Amino acid sequence: MKHRFLSIVGLATAMAFASGCATNKEATSASKSSDKSTSATTAAQTDVPVWAPKKHAFNPSRTRHHDLLHTTLRVSFDWQKQHLHGLAELTLKPYFYPQNTLVLDAKGFDIHSINLMKGLDGTPLKYSYDGQKLTIELGRTFTRDEKYIIEIDYTAKPNELASGGSDAITEDKGLYFINPLGEDPNKPRQIWTQGETEASSAWFPTIDAPNERMTQDIYITVDKNFTTLSNGTFVYSRQNADGTKTDYWKQELPHAPYLAMMAIGEYAVVKDKWRNIELTYYVEPEYKNTARKIFGHTPEMMEFFTKKLGVDYPWAKYAQVVVRDFVSGAMENTSASTFMEDLQLNERELLDKHWDGIIAHELFHQWFGNLVTTESWANLPLNEAFANYSEYLWTEHKYGPDEAAYAHLDEMSQYLDEAETKREPLIRYQYADKEDMFDSHSYAKGGRVLHMLRKLVGDDAFFASLNQYLTKNKFTDVEIAELRMAFEDVTGQDLMWFFDQWFMKPGHPELQVSHSYQNGQLQLNVQQLQDTTYMPIYRLPVTISVWVNDKKTDYPIEVTKSLQSFTFPVNAKPQLVLFDGEKQLLAVVDHKKAQEELKYQFYHSKQLIPEYEALNVFTQNPKENLTLLQDALKNDFWFIRSMALNAMSDMKDAQPSLVNQVQQLAKQDKKGTVRADAVLVLAGWGGEKYKSIYEAALNDSSYQVAAAGIIAYAASGAEDAMQKLKRFEKEKNEEIVIALSSIYAMQGGPEKYDWFMQKLKQSRGSGLYYLLQSFSAYLATNSESNTPETIDVLADIAANHNLYYVRMAAFQGLMVMSDQPGVEEKLQKISANEKDKRLTDMYKQALQQNGN
The missing domain is CATH 1.10.390.10 (Neutral Protease Domain 2)
Known part of the structure; x- marks a missing residue:
């Protein structure tokens, strides 16, 4: 599972409209004296740090009464009701001790019948069901040497389940119908599943625990225009008399139930290959021609990981499918990973970004998590x-x-x-x-x-x-x-x-490091300052890198005490002492250095992290360190160039040589991020002065640069700004839409209302979240747009969108219009019906503050 790639810059701000919902960043520990960490027996602090580990009940692994050997599922769907009708055959045996009762996870089902099967004959079994656990009386006692098959006829109703989830996985209802009635012209009809953590039992009865393993057969009956995907090998597709088809997928190697999956939609399926393994990329037809560029490094990744691990990719095939409104970033279902829609990029978007990280993440799970x-x-x-x-x-x-x-x-x-x-x-x-x-x-x-x-x-x-x-x-x-x-x-x-x-221990080292030179000896002092009430005194093998006369020498040391000194013979005063020369340590390190040493570090360390650490100091006073910052603008790595640019944004009186350098970066840098940053720096410096560069940015091949050009041109005060920006209004690219919305939120009048409404219908995921933020600001300054249509659109998103933070942003927009007729009642209803615990208290407090 990969977290959704949404940093949610401003999410805390958006959440702060309800008091008490902002993160509490008070002092995280009592004051640290110089000898605080001298022993693990340090007296307990009177004030408990906000980060201190919380005490909760012990959560062991699931006790295994039965062993689930195989699951056969036959499923079909009611799109109107958003139900799944299933016939499940579970093959089990007692794990060790004899059993006469079976307890299955089965969330929110209608149970029609349960039979103990012998061949094609079934014997009805007694059962009890509380909506979460299905307890079946087996009719006799089975031993661990006896297999048995249970057949369960059921209907899954995922939308009737109470909502849950986490920041990583925003919902847990297991089975999702997307645009089920086809009413949204901007969204395809799809069905997909998401099993982690224990949501597979929301669409089929199982033992929903990660320490269980099963093989499986899945028969999926759908309209013949749909393409299906599941775990394992595609065996056949059978045409049915009623115009539907049944696709059969077979998972021959055992895996955990949470890794079972289905995806159903009208997909373009692009085929690839690694060794003798078939690879497929399932994308919406619009992205058929870029699918290989999006997922095209997959064969190389499989070869790289296989050789590094010395273990071949273990499954029969590997498919990757993109779905709409996914509840996370991605999910590593066995042999068939699911991805959020953000991965679908056109040719121009691929100039700025790739998704190799998330693709590698889910692929590596096929070994670590699935195998x-x-x-x-x-x-x-x-x-x-x-x-x-x-x-x-x-x-x-x-x-x-x-x-x-x-x-x-x-x-x-x-x-x-x-x-x-x-x-x-x-x-x-x-x-x-x-x-x-x-x-x-x-x-x-x-x-x-x-x-x-x-x-x-x-x-x-x-x-x-x-x-x-x-x-x-x-x-x-x-x-x-x-x-x-x-x-x-x-x-x-x-x-x-x-x-x-x-x-097994919480926290991380907090180190204070100092060094001095005298009489041919370098002395290094290391003090561990972390609160040892909660964290250990760490054992830290690290390398100390020392530059003397422009020659680097590495000294391996091991820090084992709360206060420790090390000496090294050197033949001259070091130009640079770098603690943790490989920059591999997970720690907060305070190592104060003179300006000259930091400059040497920036120019000679030849590693990104030491360069970054030094540059971060110099960006605090950009005018006094202009020469170094200008050198940083020539750095080979784009991030250093961007850091230097961002430090210069307030230098209104920039020298001509610097202005020229930034202009060249805006025009010619090979990295779109740097070109965009340079354009925004010039916008901060010059108003209309650099208008020609803003115009060039508007025509840049990179959407990122064009978005910067939109912001810069609008901020320039140019009389034709709104006319210039109008040509971008049909663009669907997220960065362009967000840039325009940020301008229109403050400068757009009633004429931009239709644009906002159109984009609200087209946008999705993180893009919709940010758009809603701008729309809320727009509504605050355009009261004539507080219409019944606006209220209905926001109320629908706030009540029904699958992503909790999108619902929250729409709720915030409604709050702006709370004085309009009927809005108070809608807010109260949305709050009362909201099931996500991350929002319920927030809504209650917001409404109380608003006087409702």
């Missing part, structure tokens, strides 16, 4: 940390060390942001809800911990250990100890200390 599966959600990082780290591995291989380091920085930032308010062990059995496991700990922190493990044991041992882990545990469920033992078996090392401090 070897976590036994419980407490061990989720055994799935997600590996998938997260695969993005780094692929980026390093395909795009080089700077792009990999940039990805590393981004993931580190995600975890450290979350750590401001939450610090839990990676492997945590005590959680309030299993969905809480889908956070930046399991993903971003987990990936960084694996990177440290790789650096600790070396590449050969790292991948040999992964081979051992996969080979020994294939088609089984695992916990963290089995990963540790694989590494210990390969390396001969006792790695309990590493796994204990990084997987």
Whole structure:
């Protein structure tokens, strides 16, 4: 599973319209004295940090009373009611102890009949059902040597389930009908499923736990114009007398029930191949010609991962399907990954972006998560940390060390942001809800911990250990100890200390580093400042890189104490001392350096992260460091160029040489992001002065640059600005739409109302979220647009959209019009019917504040 690629810049702002919903970023710990971490027996703080691990009930893996061996499903659909009619045949046997009762997960079904099958003959069985658990009396006691088959005739009604989910997986109703009646001309009709965490049991009865495994047959009956996809091999398609067809998919190797899937729609299916494995890319027909460019690195990824792991891709085929209104970023269903619609890009959009990260993530899950599966959600990082780290591995291989380091920085930032308010062990059995496991700990922190493990044991041992882990545990469920033992078996090392401090303990090191030189000796002091009430004193093997007379020397050290000093013989005063020379450590490091040393670091470290760290200091005072920033504009890596540009945005009196340099970047830089940043810097400097560059940006091949041109030209005060922007109004590209909406929100009058309404109908996902934010601002300044039509459109989105943050944004728009007739009642009704716990309290508080 990959988080939806939505940073939701401004989501906190949007949520803050209800008091108490903004993130609490008060002081995260009591003041830190210089000797606070001198021992693990430090006295407990009187104030509990906001991030302190929370105490919850213990959540073990599911006890296995029965072993689910095989599932056969025959399904058809009622599009009008959004129901699935299913006939399920489950083959089981007692796991060890004799059993006379079977309990299945079955959420929100109508149960029509249950039979114990012997050949084609069925014996009705007694059962009880509470809407969540189906308890079946088997009629006699079965032993672990006896298989039996249960047939269940049922109807699944997913839209009648209470809504749940998480930030990573926004809904959990298992089965989704998209535009079921075909009433929306901007959206195809589709059906798709999403099983993780335990939502497969919302569309078929099963033992919905990650430590269960089954093979499966699925027979899908649909109208003949639809294409179907499921796990495993496509066996046949049978034409039926009523004009429908039945497609048969067979999954011959066992996998967990949450990995079962279906996708149904009118797709273009683009075929590819890796070795003797068929690859298919399911996209909407409009994107048939770009599907190979979107997913085209898949064969190379499969070869790369297979060779690195020494374990062949394990499944019969690999399909990748894009669906509308997906509830996450993507999902690694066995042999058939599902992706959010954002992956569908046209030729021009592909100039600015690719989705290799998310594609690699789901592909790597086919080994880590599908071939070897976590036994419980407490061990989720055994799935997600590996998938997260695969993005780094692929980026390093395909795009080089700077792009990999940039990805590393981004993931580190995600975890450290979350750590401001939450610090839990990676492997945590005590959680309030299993969905809480889908956070930046399991993903971003987990990936960084694996990177440290790789650096600790070396590449050969790292991948040999992964081979051992996969080979020994294939088609089984695992916990963290089995990963540790694989590494210990390969390396001969006792790695309990590493796994204990990084997987089983919360938090991260907080280090204060200083260095000094005297009489041919470099002294380095390292102090661990983290709160040891909650976190350990870490054992940290790191490299100290020292430059003397322009020559770099690496010194390996191991930090093991709260306060530790190291000395190194050097023949002159160092020009640079770089703690953690490989920049692999997951830690907050405060290492103050003189300006000259930081300059040397920027120019000579030849690594992205040290360059970034030095440049980040110099961007605080751009005028005083202009020469270095101008040099940064020439850096080989686009992110450094963009950093330097963004630091210059307030320099209204820029020197001619700098202006010329920025103009050249706006016109010629090979990276669209940098061209766009340069255009926006010029917009901040000059109004109409750089009008010709803004006009050129409007015609740039990159949508990103064109969007910057829209903002810059509108901000220039040019009299023809609105006329110039009008030609973009038919564009569907998200960046263009968001740029226009931000301008029209403040400068657009009643004549832009129809444009907003059209885009509200066309936009989706994150694009719709941002558009709704602009539309709310537009409504606040155009009261004549507060019409019954507007109210109905926003109310429909707020009540019915599948993404909770989109519903929230529409609710916010309605709040702007709360003084209009009937709006108060609609807000109250939407609030009362909202089932998502992330919104219910927020709505209640918002309405109370509004006087309702």
